[in-house]
Amino acid sequence: MAIQDIYLIVVNLALFGMMGIDKEKAKKHAWRIPEKNLLLLGLLGGGLGGLLGMRFFRHKTKHTYFAVTYFAGVILSGIAYYYYGF
Template sequence: MQLSTPVILYLLLINLFAFALMGIDKEKARRHKWRIPEKTLFLSALLGGSVGAIAGMQLFRHKTKHWYFVIGMPAILVLQAAGYFFLSHRF
């Protein structure tokens, strides 16, 4: 199964969005301001932005001490990759 241009564009945008959310939340944490809810960060990953979220975690050193992010984000990526490979070989 080959990804269509709209799907590729969506994945690019959602990953950029997830990456930006990590950076914005890190900056807000530094300044002791209103924070982006953790469920929003996870939702962006679940909607296809797991690569961007993981990259943002690493680059901004954000949420790297929280086990549920350290394990959860890569787990989401693995499940998404497995789902893609399952669907691509099924259809």
């Protein structure tokens, strides 16, 4: 398993977990994870984890820009992985 494979697994698991944590914090009206962090991680390879987190936790589903950003992250990381081995 190459380093880029490990990176993609870790970043997707991290974003998936962050979506769950943010959902729980939202329910409790507690401090939240900044949206810019969630979106940036989605663009940096965690798009699939973000999309799965949206569906699994039913979180940020009314914000279209999250779905679009995460989908773009999936496409960008797929292109980078295919062409550059990342």
